[in-house]
Amino acid sequence: MKFITPTAEELSYLRSDPLVWEQELDVRPEVAEAIERATGIRAGRVYWRSRHDHLYALELADLGRGRPSMAMVYGHWDRYEPRPPEHEIDADLLDFSLWVAEVADGLDPADVAQVAQFAGVQTTWPEGSVLRTPDDRFTDLPGFPYQPRYVEVEGLRMACVEQGEGDPILMLHGEPTWGYLYRHMIPLLAEVGRVVVPDLIGFGRSDKPVADNAYTYKSHVRWLRGFIEALDLRRVTLVCHDWGGLLGLRALAQMPERFIRLVAMNTGFPDGRDLGEPFMRWRRFSQQQRSLDVPAIMRMAARRALSDAEAAAYGAPFPSSEYETAALVFPRLVPVRPDHPGAYDNRVAIETLKTLDLPVLLPWSDNDPITGPWESQLRAIFRNVAPSLVIAGAGHFLQEDAGEQIAVHIRNWLGATAER
């Protein structure tokens, strides 16, 4: 376990939830003493991040017995938000128990693992907590003949379309769409690289946890990172849109060595700044819905007329509102205040992004009231940005309105930036 020192600012956005209260830490003195050696403290706090990126603290108290004799383990969750799924906490506390057994004399991590096994500790999604859209919803979709490849991430099945060969071109969709959004671009880009189009968890052909609290900015980032690592994507050109940008830019900041170019379209990287009234209006509207009529939303937003079958394809992942949790939650997860979950992490990520000199292309539509004004933020972050590329007449879903045109622009730009 690697102990870290979180900033006071990060802690100010989190609440600490006492999970374990050990009043008898020195019931076995040798264990208490080993913990003192391993943490370097007899009283006070140490922090670590779990494999779920949750921040935990171990607090030790010295009751004058010459060793730590009481302990508390806290989980730090986003303020005002429910805590993450219990199986994530169970998995993290089991990791912590394994650490205790590793550092303490007379305890063996293998015993802890075995006890956990026959205690049936639930460290993955419990039965019935994850939905999977039936395959037959995805047959004969216009312009989308692609069979999915599935990648396992944290016990969830994440779907992606893979076409072509060469350096990967990772294309990330956003709210409330799925890989289908990129269908006009896939064939053109597959001629110059290996196109990888995942469906975010909760969307498209990927698995869909039912519970609201499964979905946070942090969990989506984790799943995306897990996906990139599972496919071991390197020399990636990241193409992203809407939430695909909010997530992709975080992944870029966390693993910059895997990326060589960035194409961001009608997205943003909210760091607590005012996102403008059009977005807030959409957020209010979306948060008042119990279900989303995704085909109607897409019809309304697209500047090109969608056929019935195309509109229906956008609704295919959602046979009923039970499947729509991710889509219903997404607008709420967009950081809209400086203390909103994710805003601080984005401010930290921006400091890293500012140091990158990978080539950046920002195709931006001129008919999108929501993310239209957000291009300048990204332009200011990156050092090596191509001149403005306005996609005239396109709306928010510019891949739908002008997919081929954008794909051609990207192809040309890929060629122009190939010598890196």
Added chain:
Amino acid sequence: MNPTLRAKPDWLTSLFPWEQRALTVNGRTMAYVDEGGPEGRPVLLLHGNPTWGFLYRDFIRPLTEAGYRAIAPDWVGAGYSDHPRVDAALTLPHHIADLASLIDQLRLHGFVIVGQDWGGPQGVGAALQRLERLAALVLMNTWLFTGYVGRFHASPLPWTTWHAPLIGQFFMKRQKVLSYGGPSVTTRRGMTEEEARAYHHIFDEPDSDHVVLTWPRTIPLREGDRGWADMQAIERRLPELAGVPTVLLWAPEDNVFPIEYAHRLKELLPHAEGPTTFDNAAHFLQDDRGPDLARAIVEFLNRTVGPAP
């Protein structure tokens, strides 16, 4: 003034129809069943970890029908008694003081101790404080000494790992491996879902199961362990029980207190009858072989001290 208890759920009534009474002992509420009336000899039916008076449901009717007064308390921390959130309140000396207080407040004279698991040391510990009023002793799969430690209690798989510092909090409290996994897991005769629920529901409230962790941690394995001195204080006084009719009833298939524990008890209490063994029973023999054990106890008591106190 008697404290009030939380209400027993309706589904439990058919399995456990007796009225739960309550007393304040050492500032905390102790729940108990008291059946048979004051003219019968009091028989204290003492459970251990992680059970409660429900474990003795097959004993109450046979005892009262034979003229005895059956009293089944729930230890503080368990059953319908208070569940204090402080481990220090749940040690052997506290449990002993709680039972002594119950014996005093109910003015029990000529009482019998029936103890299994922690009911043994806690019951005998209290009886040694009220020796003048003790009539007889029934010990089932328990221990009263430090000198012998069986494989189960010394083994890291699962026992010493289950209750280790910090790790034990995860398994015992967050995962409730014992509070939801006692008799319902070891049962030999099979158990209905309602019976399992009767054992589990008392720990439904999060963090209500401190006692489930304090108990294993106070089983002394080595000199200096928490509970070592307390257990030795009991062991040293066992010769004082020489005049008290005593019987050992044992489930030899129990892997927690195998028959070696009975043999050691027999060395310390040479006047004791038995061990009389009961097969097809695991650690919670009262649940596996309740009616047979109740019959054996009534037979033993009728023969030695009789139902009149």
